Amino acid sequence: MPDTATCARLRPCPFCGTEPAHAIEIDVGTWAVPCDACRSIGPLADDERRAAELWNARPEA
Ligand SMILES: [Zn+2]
Numbered sequence: 001m002p003d004t005a006t007c008a009r010l011r012p013c014p015f016c017g018t019e020p021a022h023a024i025e026i027d028v029g030t031w032a033v034p035c036d037a038c039r040s041i042g043p044l045a046d047d048e049r050r051a052a053e054l055w056n057a058r059p060e061a
Helices: 048-057
Strands: 024-027 030-032
Touching: 030 048
Parallel strands: none
Antiparallel strands: 024 030
């Protein structure tokens, strides 16, 4: 599964410190960054880029 060119670097998960790979489409037209390590999920957004931005905008734990 190739990485797309849209990938801005994601900050580590605020809960467990794991760096998520990328945002995924969790529902039709709804994107978010999931953490596979602790099962948390970032803010929902309309597209992959925005989901990544919202994830990165969250305060550090
Ligand atoms: Zn995590």
